[in-house]
Amino acid sequence: xxxxxxxxxxxxxxxxxxxxxxxxxxxxxxxxxxxxxxxxxxxxxxxxxxxxxxxxxxxxxxxxxxxxxxxxxxxxxxxxxxxxxxxxxxxxxxxxxxxxxxxxxxxxxxxxxxxxxxxxxxxxxxxxxxxxxxxxxxxxxxxxxxxxxxxxxxxxxxxxxxxxxxxxxxxxxxxxxxxxxxxxxxxxxxxxxxxxxxxxxxxxxxxxxxxxxxxxxxxxxxxxxxxxxxxxxxxxxxxxxxxxxxxxxxxxxxxxxxxxxxxxxxxxxxxxxxxxxxxxxxxxxxxxxxxxxxxxxxxxxxx
Numbered sequence: 001x002x003x004x005x006x007x008x009x010x011x012x013x014x015x016x017x018x019x020x021x022x023x024x025x026x027x028x029x030x031x032x033x034x035x036x037x038x039x040x041x042x043x044x045x046x047x048x049x050x051x052x053x054x055x056x057x058x059x060x061x062x063x064x065x066x067x068x069x070x071x072x073x074x075x076x077x078x079x080x081x082x083x084x085x086x087x088x089x090x091x092x093x094x095x096x097x098x099x100x101x102x103x104x105x106x107x108x109x110x111x112x113x114x115x116x117x118x119x120x121x122x123x124x125x126x127x128x129x130x131x132x133x134x135x136x137x138x139x140x141x142x143x144x145x146x147x148x149x150x151x152x153x154x155x156x157x158x159x160x161x162x163x164x165x166x167x168x169x170x171x172x173x174x175x176x177x178x179x180x181x182x183x184x185x186x187x188x189x190x191x192x193x194x195x196x197x198x199x200x201x202x203x204x205x206x207x208x209x210x211x212x213x214x215x216x217x218x219x220x221x222x223x224x225x226x227x228x229x230x231x232x233x234x235x236x237x238x239x240x241x242x243x244x245x246x247x248x249x250x251x252x253x254x255x256x257x258x259x260x261x262x263x264x265x266x267x268x269x270x271x272x273x274x275x276x277x278x279x280x281x282x283x284x285x286x287x288x289x290x291x292x293x294x295x296x297x298x299x300x301x302x303x
Contacts (some may be wrong), residue, residue, distance in 0.1 A: 003270045009293060010239040011038070011269040019265035020061075022238075027069045030249055032233070032258045035062060036077035038266035043087045049122070051082050052095045052118055054103045073258055075109035080123050085115075093126050100135040107137075111206075112163055115139035117172050120300070124152050128159040128216030141166050141202060144185040146172025153188055154195055157195040162204035164235065165189060167211060186217055192223050196231055206260070208235035212244065222255055229256035238263045 014021040023033050023225070037058060042048060049244030059076055066074040078099060084091030103110045112127055113118065127140045141154050146168075156163050167185050175181050192205045207218040215234055222228045234252060236245055238261050249259045266273060 012265040031259035032073035034075045036264040038268045038272040041081040112140040164206040167209040206233040
């Protein structure tokens with residue numbers, strides 16, 4: 001019962017038709033979107049190939065939406081574990097290349113998710129490899145709950161890879177207090193902005209958080225230099241702080257900054273929620289989810 005309610009609030013549906021209605025509704029309201037197809041992680045080659053085929057087919061649809069909604073970003077989120085990382089590094093890299101190439105042809109951006117801490121080197125190096133091959137439509141998440149996140153951020157920026165700075169809700173990081181995480185998050189934003197100033201290659205810097213103070217910190221740089229609006233993007237999760245999303249999208253539109261909603265959907269949506277809770281979520285994030293249920297039921301314009 002409770003997971004059905006959570007799935008209704010925090011995912012866009014179990015089927016493509018359900019999710020497509022909600023994603024296009026967001027686009028019509030000036031939001032950008034990242035589509036995240038939920039599913040079980042697998043090391044079976046046949047299953048991995050099926051996932052990659054599904055991703056490629058979905059990219060074609062996303063490409064149509066991107067041509068229709070030219071001012072917003074329409075992108076696909078990819079989990080390394082779903083395209084072969086648990087099988088082998090070679091399988092993962094081969095499939096990542098297939099997706100990067102398919103997305104490039106369709107005019108779709110590809111966001112590679114950050115998953116387990118131990119996989120960061122392989123994922124980072126694989127994304128840099130695709131960027132070196134000319135695929136500038138690819139970016140990767142950097143979790144700010146790790147004290148060494150700056151090392152990965154600088155490596156990505158030095159190779160002109162777009163980054164998604166994620167404040168982080170899970171407990172696998174070595175930074176545990178909100179004060180530590182907030183400071184690291186702000187430091188990483190500043191590092192990424194400084195990179196923008198010293199290079200001619202302009203990457204996308206996505207700020208993924210529901211913390212208004214962190215969002216306002218990032219937007220200060222847009223107020224200082226209008227050109228920053230082209231490379232800064234704010235990202236939030238589907239169903240989280242809907243009232244704030246509705247307020248922000250209007251403000252950001254006047255600033256020329258995109259607000260992107262990360263939209264999970266698929267038949268495995270209840271399994272997805274159960275796994276996330278089982279993996280370990282920080283207490284502050286758990287409270288946000290509980291408090292947000294009542295807010296979403298009240299401000300359900302995006303649901």
